[in-house]
Every structure is written in C-alpha cells, then in structure tokens.
Amino acid sequence: MRRSLRQLIWPLVALALLLVFNAVASPSFFHVQFVNGRLSGAAIDVLNQGAPVMLLALGMTLVIGTGGIDLSVGAVMAVAGALAAKLLHLDAPVALAIVAALGVCVAAGIWNGGLVTVASIPPIVATLIFMVAGRGIAQLITDGQIITINPGSSFTVIGRGVIGGLPVPVVIALSAALVIAAIVRLTSLGVFIEAIGGNEEASRYAGINVRWIRLSVYAIMGLLAGLAGLIDTADIAAADANNSGLYLELDAILAVVIGGTALTGGRFSLLGALVGAIIIQTLSTTILMTTFRGHSVPPEFNLVIKAIVVLMVCLLQSDELRRMVLQVRRVQG
Amino acid sequence: MADALIEMRGIVKTYPGVAALDGVDFSLRAGEIHALVGENGAGKSTLIKILTGAERRDRGTVTLEGAAIDPRTPVQAQRLGIATVYQEVNLIPDLTVAENILLGREPRGRLGAIRWGEMMRRAQQVVDKLGLHVDIAEPLRACSIAVQQMIAVARAIDQHAKVLVLDEPTSSLDATETAQLFALMRRLREAGMGIIFITHFLDQVYEVSDRITVLRGGRLVDTHVTNELPRLALVAQMLGKSIEDVSKSESRGRPAADSSQQECLRASRVFKRNAVQSFDLSLKAGEVLGLAGLLGSGRTEVVRLLFGIDQRDGGELSICGESIGHHSPRRAIKAGMALTPEDRRAAGLVPHLSVRENMLLALQGAKGWARRVSVREQQAIADRYVRALSISTPDIEKPVSQLSGGNQQKVILARWLLMEPTILMLDEPTRGIDIGAKEQIELLIDELRSNGMALIFISGELDEVVRVSQRIMVLRDRAPVGELSGENLNTHAVMRQIAGETAGQAHA
Incomplete structure (x- = not known):
C-alpha cells in the first residue's frame, strides 16, 4: 500500500496544482449546483467528459502492465458507436445493439491479443493494424455517413442520463473502475500481469500461463473501449466513424504514464491512471474556462498548452531529473 | 619478449564490490592464435573489454608493438588495429555483403555520394583476400551464420588490423562451419596477425590454438604452449585444482541411491539440434543426480529440455510415469517438477x-x-x-x-x-552467493534427498557436484560422455571425463 501511495503523490500534486489554478483563475469551476435532479458545474463536466478516457486508461493500464500497448482503442470506440447506431437505425432493440457492439469490441481485443501472443507480433505493430482497420470497418458500417440516433431513444441514456444525481458516463466509469480493481486485486490477475511485465521469462519458468493472461488483458481493453465508444455515441446521439475516439488512444496512454505506470510494464496503478485521465480532462476544461484580461485562450493554443503541462507532470515523476536538480543545487549551495 | 604484439601487465579492474581482474598479465605474439579460457567470473570478457576500449582499466599497462596504448572507446581501439568480432553477429542482415563490409566507411565521391563501383571492387578484394566464396551483392541474410561470422571478421580486419579478438565465435556454428572459420583463422595467422580466441570448447582450443592462457576468479593462472599442456591439467587449472590434488581424489560422492526406490524421471534419446546431443537419463526418488561439465557443455540445455522451456527435437520423456508429448513448464510443474534456473536475474x-x-x-x-x-x-x-x-x-x-x-x-x-515437488532441478544454485548461504543450500539438498525427493544438481564447482551427488552425468561439448557413481565417483574421474583424455588426445 505504502508503495502505491508513493507512486500516486506526483500525479495528485499535479492535479491539486491545476485545481488551485482553477480556483483562482475561474472561481466558477468549483461551483456545483443541483439542478433538475442532477449535479452540474465545471467539476462535474470534467468527470463526465473525461469518462471515455477514464475507461480507456483503465484497460490501457493493464495492457501496459504486461509490457504491451494498444493503439487501436480509438478505432474500437468508433466501431462500437457505428455498430450500435446502425443496429438502432435498423430498429433493433437497444439491448441487442449494446450487447452486439460490446461483443464485437471484445472480439477486436481478442484479435489484437491473438496477434501479440500467438503470432508474436510486437504489440505496437499488432494494434496499429486494428487502429487503421477498425476505423475503416466503422466507416464501412456507416457507409461513410454520420448515422444519427433518435434523441428520444433510451440508448442515449448511456451518454446523457442521470443516476442518483450523477451523469451516467461517470457512473459507468467509476463502476468499471471498481469492477476492474476488484477483478485485478482480489484475484491473482494483477500479480500475474505485473510478473509478466516485470520479467516475462521468469513468469514462464514459474508456470504462469503467459499467453492466456496477455490475451485476456487485450480482451478487457476491447470491452472498455467499446463502453467508451457507446458513451461517446450516445452523448452526441450520432455515430461519427471519422471522429469518434480519434486520438483518444494517445490520451489514454498519457493518462497511464501520468499515473505513474512505466511503459516498460510491471507495477501498475489503476488509481493513478484515473487521476491521469482526470488531469487531462481538467486541463482541457481549464484552458476553455480561463480568461486573461477578459479574453479567453484561443482554442488553437489548447494542444500546445496540454503538451507542456503533461511534459511537466512527467518530468516531476522522473527520479533521474529530481536527482540531477538536487545535485545541481548541492553543488551551488 | 621482443616479438610481443600486445603486452598487458598487471591489469586491475574493480567493479563496485568485486575485483573483476586482479593483476592479470597477458601477451599476444604476431602470428599466433592464443586461446583465452576460464569458467564463469574468470575475467575473460573484462580483459577483452579493456583491450578493445569498451572498459577502462583501473591499473596496469597495455602496449601494442611496444608503444603504450589506452583506448577509451572501441572505435579508438579499432583505429589502433585491434579488431573484435563478437558471438552475436553485429551486422545488418538486409544490407548486401559489400555494404556490410564497408558500412560507415563507404568510398565517397563528390557531394558525398557513394561510389558504388569502387565499393564493390573494394569489398570483392577483401573477400578474395580471405578466400571466401560469397556473392558480395547478396543480402547478408542469405548467407549462413558461419559466412556471416566470417564477413564480420572481414569487416573487422579490413581496417589494417594487427590484432583480432574472436569472442566465442563458434557457439552457434556446426562442425563444418567451425572448420571453415578455423581455416580462415589459420590463414590470418600465416599473414602475421595475432588472434585472441575465446571459447568454451576444449577440443577447439586444442585444434587451433598455439598458446593457452587460463584465468580463474579474476587472476591469471598460467600461460602455456598448447601442446605442452595435457587436457587434464588444463581442466584442473580452469577448475582451480592442482594435478596432485586431483590424483589424491579425496572428495568422494555419496553412497549409491537405494535401488528399491521408484524411478520418477526417464529420458531416452532426448536431443535438440544445436543445443544438446542425444542423452539418456533416469532419476529415482531419494537420489541426487549431478550434471558436470564446463561452461557451455550442455548442462543447462539438458534441464531446459526436461522442464519444457525448450522443445526437444526427438526422444522419449516421462515424468513420474506420465509420458510427456508436447512439453511446457506448466506441464512439467503439473507433473511434479521444479527448476531453479541458472540465471536468477533473467x-x-x-x-x-x-x-x-x-x-x-x-x-x-x-x-x-x-x-x-x-x-x-x-x-x-x-x-x-x-x-x-x-x-x-x-x-x-x-x-x-x-x-x-x-x-x-x-x-x-x-x-x-x-x-x-517430486523432482527438483537446481541449475547453479550456489553461483555468486556467499559461503554461508552455499553451505545452507548443500545441507538443504541433503535433507530433501533423505526425505525422498529426486534432485538434479548442476554446479560449475566440481567439488560441490561430487560432494552433493550420488551419481554424476558428465557432459562435454554438448554431449553426454559418461556417468559415474559409487566407487568410481570422485573429482579426478569426473575431470578425466570432462577433459576427454581417452578420446581427445589426438588434437593436442
């Protein structure tokens, strides 16, 4: 426990700094109201809009824990949305649309995992294939059009509904986090993932079923990406195969890294990845809300500012850099 | 020594906590093949790294043709005329043979463009000089490993090398390929080059080398003219014994195992190409079987096959009466087997x-x-x-x-x-650990055995294997060469088999 807390310190410090900045720059950030049976305010929006990346980051943590990576998650999101929307468009029941979409996403995950484990293709290449193919499949499903969903359909609850005052996406993301954490930490899956990422050869010698474990993390990743895709599609009540989930694989990987899990695999932190995802979303919201002498920050600055903040979080976590800084100060002092 | 090409004197190198080299002397003459041998931790690779600029020495002097040198990088060493070829071929498989030979020093024309014609001509010259029959326009990957190895040699010595270091060049070559490489080495020797040859294979040492330097535990044991050093004496020096010690053969193995115990492991004619030749093995409950042999003799390969880390190419294997087809560590563990690997870290x-x-x-x-x-x-x-x-x-x-x-x-x-487990295999369990822990592990093995466990024990320390085992299977050059038990089990007998005195004297 102590070790995992120590890992979490720097991401939490970064989040706290962001929040302090918000508290000063735009006091309305923390203004949470209870309106029409739901909580609303910027802080809730952060969680709501951050839900897809939180889901992706959870799965990505496991994949990265085994020493792998999954670049296809954005494309898998697009497939989930496209398939669900298409089925709804054909008057299929909502439940069927959801189950079918998630099922296909799990299959996509197994495909990725199969390429990695059975065909021994490096994960970055194996998942790059579906990153391209998945978006193509989504475009084929939608015939290259944006398929809209009847805003009255109960499907849209996934993206816009409210449970107990909280937006449904937040409820889904937090439940998924609890379920994944329970599966990973109450069984031996977590230790096996860390063992494989830490030393695959030793894991094989110890009789761990390395292939099966790797395959299952990619399958779980597929399921979570599917959920993220459904949220995204339900939220805008339309499946946009070209843009749904675009570049979100990068946000998810960033969230994992910010959360203190090494890209080389081994020890991982689910909580860290959630904090990482929240940092990323907070940042986007902060940039939107911040005004300087009455002017808001032009949107074209977003990505650059985001990159700079992420860089700083990563540098904060670098033991190497901290040691160098301390040494320089010692020499000067 | 007037004709010394390389003269290393009093070389000391200390890594945090370990003295890797402790005052080692080494000399290499022009026109000789000099074998450098020693077991794990002997200091061979450290000595070579110092010579080739990959490491700096702490103390000592190195001279090349009488002039003091101190290469700080491999590139500097290369410029001085010290070329190195490592075990793994460090070339680029997709480039052509010619490109590989001249990589990084291609003949350039105006505007830095490569002069392809000139390049092909020069590469052909290099290849001809070495008597290699290869098409220099072919990609390197089309060549056999042996030819790739020789092209690595060609590349290394094209830069006016006077010294060639070959670090275990034969470990992935078969017999014919090794012979080809040796022919090349002999030609280079005739041309006056000094060659340092590192290998684990004793037969090869006797086949090509003119002199042998033995290192042990970071110290120089001795340098000998090859045909004046009997194999047994060489093995004794590598393992840190004196011949007198050995002939007294004071260490004796334990009494033979209780023959009424049931067999729990049987392998017959199990082999894997390029790893270990066909071997038979049987193990009873309450017995310790030792595997003895020099580094690279196939000890580890045997237990890897038994545990299913590697798939065997043929032969029958049964564990606790259960016949094993496709093998895997999971399968082995389920059948009651355990293996502590040689390389703890990896x-x-x-x-x-x-x-x-x-x-x-x-x-x-x-x-x-x-x-x-x-x-x-x-x-x-x-x-x-x-x-x-x-x-x-x-x-x-x-x-x-x-x-x-x-x-x-x-x-x-x-x-x-x-x-x-029913069967416990321990591959070098005592390597790199302190004496106290070592003793504890030996005691533990004894206790487990008397409680009816079957054990396979591997150690590079001969005394230890003899002390702990009731039966010893001896391996040499990746093949079983004999088995010793009861009255016949003593260090001297094991060493004789490792040295292969009866069969291998012809080369010396």
Whole structure:
C-alpha cells in the first residue's frame, strides 16, 4: 500500500496544482449546483467528459502492465458507436445493439491479443493494424455517413442520463473502475500481469500461463473501449466513424504514464491512471474556462498548452531529473 | 619478449564490490592464435573489454608493438588495429555483403555520394583476400551464420588490423562451419596477425590454438604452449585444482541411491539440434543426480529440455510415469517438477515484486488466476520459508531486487519448495552467493534427498557436484560422455571425463 501511495503523490500534486489554478483563475469551476435532479458545474463536466478516457486508461493500464500497448482503442470506440447506431437505425432493440457492439469490441481485443501472443507480433505493430482497420470497418458500417440516433431513444441514456444525481458516463466509469480493481486485486490477475511485465521469462519458468493472461488483458481493453465508444455515441446521439475516439488512444496512454505506470510494464496503478485521465480532462476544461484580461485562450493554443503541462507532470515523476536538480543545487549551495 | 604484439601487465579492474581482474598479465605474439579460457567470473570478457576500449582499466599497462596504448572507446581501439568480432553477429542482415563490409566507411565521391563501383571492387578484394566464396551483392541474410561470422571478421580486419579478438565465435556454428572459420583463422595467422580466441570448447582450443592462457576468479593462472599442456591439467587449472590434488581424489560422492526406490524421471534419446546431443537419463526418488561439465557443455540445455522451456527435437520423456508429448513448464510443474534456473536475474526473479509475491508465483501460477491464495495465507507461507531458509530481509513486502544474491536465490528455492515437488532441478544454485548461504543450500539438498525427493544438481564447482551427488552425468561439448557413481565417483574421474583424455588426445 505504502508503495502505491508513493507512486500516486506526483500525479495528485499535479492535479491539486491545476485545481488551485482553477480556483483562482475561474472561481466558477468549483461551483456545483443541483439542478433538475442532477449535479452540474465545471467539476462535474470534467468527470463526465473525461469518462471515455477514464475507461480507456483503465484497460490501457493493464495492457501496459504486461509490457504491451494498444493503439487501436480509438478505432474500437468508433466501431462500437457505428455498430450500435446502425443496429438502432435498423430498429433493433437497444439491448441487442449494446450487447452486439460490446461483443464485437471484445472480439477486436481478442484479435489484437491473438496477434501479440500467438503470432508474436510486437504489440505496437499488432494494434496499429486494428487502429487503421477498425476505423475503416466503422466507416464501412456507416457507409461513410454520420448515422444519427433518435434523441428520444433510451440508448442515449448511456451518454446523457442521470443516476442518483450523477451523469451516467461517470457512473459507468467509476463502476468499471471498481469492477476492474476488484477483478485485478482480489484475484491473482494483477500479480500475474505485473510478473509478466516485470520479467516475462521468469513468469514462464514459474508456470504462469503467459499467453492466456496477455490475451485476456487485450480482451478487457476491447470491452472498455467499446463502453467508451457507446458513451461517446450516445452523448452526441450520432455515430461519427471519422471522429469518434480519434486520438483518444494517445490520451489514454498519457493518462497511464501520468499515473505513474512505466511503459516498460510491471507495477501498475489503476488509481493513478484515473487521476491521469482526470488531469487531462481538467486541463482541457481549464484552458476553455480561463480568461486573461477578459479574453479567453484561443482554442488553437489548447494542444500546445496540454503538451507542456503533461511534459511537466512527467518530468516531476522522473527520479533521474529530481536527482540531477538536487545535485545541481548541492553543488551551488 | 621482443616479438610481443600486445603486452598487458598487471591489469586491475574493480567493479563496485568485486575485483573483476586482479593483476592479470597477458601477451599476444604476431602470428599466433592464443586461446583465452576460464569458467564463469574468470575475467575473460573484462580483459577483452579493456583491450578493445569498451572498459577502462583501473591499473596496469597495455602496449601494442611496444608503444603504450589506452583506448577509451572501441572505435579508438579499432583505429589502433585491434579488431573484435563478437558471438552475436553485429551486422545488418538486409544490407548486401559489400555494404556490410564497408558500412560507415563507404568510398565517397563528390557531394558525398557513394561510389558504388569502387565499393564493390573494394569489398570483392577483401573477400578474395580471405578466400571466401560469397556473392558480395547478396543480402547478408542469405548467407549462413558461419559466412556471416566470417564477413564480420572481414569487416573487422579490413581496417589494417594487427590484432583480432574472436569472442566465442563458434557457439552457434556446426562442425563444418567451425572448420571453415578455423581455416580462415589459420590463414590470418600465416599473414602475421595475432588472434585472441575465446571459447568454451576444449577440443577447439586444442585444434587451433598455439598458446593457452587460463584465468580463474579474476587472476591469471598460467600461460602455456598448447601442446605442452595435457587436457587434464588444463581442466584442473580452469577448475582451480592442482594435478596432485586431483590424483589424491579425496572428495568422494555419496553412497549409491537405494535401488528399491521408484524411478520418477526417464529420458531416452532426448536431443535438440544445436543445443544438446542425444542423452539418456533416469532419476529415482531419494537420489541426487549431478550434471558436470564446463561452461557451455550442455548442462543447462539438458534441464531446459526436461522442464519444457525448450522443445526437444526427438526422444522419449516421462515424468513420474506420465509420458510427456508436447512439453511446457506448466506441464512439467503439473507433473511434479521444479527448476531453479541458472540465471536468477533473467529467468527467476521478478525484480520489483515483493519477496512474498515472488515466492508465491509458482503456486499461484499452478492454481490459476481465479483461485487466489489469500493474503493471510501468503504471508504465513512466506514467513515460514523466510525462517526455514533463514532469508535475511527486513520484511516480506520488500522488493526482491533489494536482497543480496544469496537471499534472492533462497527466495527462488522457496518458490519451488513450497510446491513440494517430486523432482527438483537446481541449475547453479550456489553461483555468486556467499559461503554461508552455499553451505545452507548443500545441507538443504541433503535433507530433501533423505526425505525422498529426486534432485538434479548442476554446479560449475566440481567439488560441490561430487560432494552433493550420488551419481554424476558428465557432459562435454554438448554431449553426454559418461556417468559415474559409487566407487568410481570422485573429482579426478569426473575431470578425466570432462577433459576427454581417452578420446581427445589426438588434437593436442
């Protein structure tokens, strides 16, 4: 426990700094109201809009824990949305649309995992294939059009509904986090993932079923990406195969890294990845809300500012850099 | 020595905590092939690294043709005329042979463009000079490993090399390929080059080398003219014994195993190409079978095949009466087998996991991910084994990487002991650990054996194998060469078999 807390310190410090900045720059950030049976305010929006990346980051943590990576998650999101929307468009029941979409996403995950484990293709290449193919499949499903969903359909609850005052996406993301954490930490899956990422050869010698474990993390990743895709599609009540989930694989990987899990695999932190995802979303919201002498920050600055903040979080976590800084100060002092 | 090409004197190199080289002298003449031999930790590779600029020496002098040199990088050493070819071919398989030979020093024309014609001409010259029959326009990957190896040599010596270092060049070559490489080495020797040849294969030492330098534990044992040094004496020096010691043969193995015990492991005509030749092996409950041989003799390969790390190419294998087809570590563990690997770091430990997690890894692996051993039970087991094996660690939640080598080894032992295996295979369990821990492990092996466990024990220390085992299978150059037990089991007999005195004298 102590070790995992120590890992979490720097991401939490970064989040706290962001929040302090918000508290000063735009006091309305923390203004949470209870309106029409739901909580609303910027802080809730952060969680709501951050839900897809939180889901992706959870799965990505496991994949990265085994020493792998999954670049296809954005494309898998697009497939989930496209398939669900298409089925709804054909008057299929909502439940069927959801189950079918998630099922296909799990299959996509197994495909990725199969390429990695059975065909021994490096994960970055194996998942790059579906990153391209998945978006193509989504475009084929939608015939290259944006398929809209009847805003009255109960499907849209996934993206816009409210449970107990909280937006449904937040409820889904937090439940998924609890379920994944329970599966990973109450069984031996977590230790096996860390063992494989830490030393695959030793894991094989110890009789761990390395292939099966790797395959299952990619399958779980597929399921979570599917959920993220459904949220995204339900939220805008339309499946946009070209843009749904675009570049979100990068946000998810960033969230994992910010959360203190090494890209080389081994020890991982689910909580860290959630904090990482929240940092990323907070940042986007902060940039939107911040005004300087009455002017808001032009949107074209977003990505650059985001990159700079992420860089700083990563540098904060670098033991190497901290040691160098301390040494320089010692020499000067 | 007037004709010395390289003269290294009093070389000292210390790594944190270890003296890798302690005052080693080495000399190489022009026109000789000089074998450099020694077991693990002898200091061969450190000595070579110092010569080729990959490491700096702490003390000592190095001269090349009488002039003091101090190469700081491999490139500097190369400019001085010291060329090195490593075990793994460090070339680019997709480029052509010619491109590989001249990589990084292609003949350039105006505007820096490569002069292809000139390049082909020069590469052809290099290849012709060495008497290689290869098409220099072919991609390198089309060539056999041996030819690739020789092209690496060609590349290395094209830069006016006077000294050529070959670091285990033959370990992935078959007999014909090795012969080709040796022919090349002899031609280079005729041309006046000094060649340092590192190998684990004694036959090869006697086949090509003119002189032999033996290192042991970072010290120079001696340098000999090859045909004045009997094989047995060489083996004795590598293993740190004197011939007189050996002939007294004071260390004797344990009495033979109880023949009424049942057989729990049988291998017949098991082999794997390029790893180990066909061997038979049988093991009874309550017996320790030792595997003896020099480094690279095939000891590790045997247990890897038995444990299913590698698939055998042929032969029958049965564990506890169960015939094994497609093998895997999971299969072996299920049948009651355990293996502590030779390389703790690479194949044993998961460094950042705790002592407890490392210990429980195999048990949990056998149970599967869903049936988790409760944390309380894990702690109880870990505590028990920390006490039983007197592992010194402040607590069981410490990352295993922070423990000393001996304690790490005990953690891995604990991992397998708690599985209560029928067959326990220990590959170099005492390497790199302190004397106290070593003794404890020997005692433990004895105790396990008398409780009816079957063990296979590998160690590079001959005394230890003889002390611990009841029967010893001797391996040389990746093939079994004999078995010793009862009255015949003593260090002298094992050494004679390792040296292959009866069969191998012809080369000397």
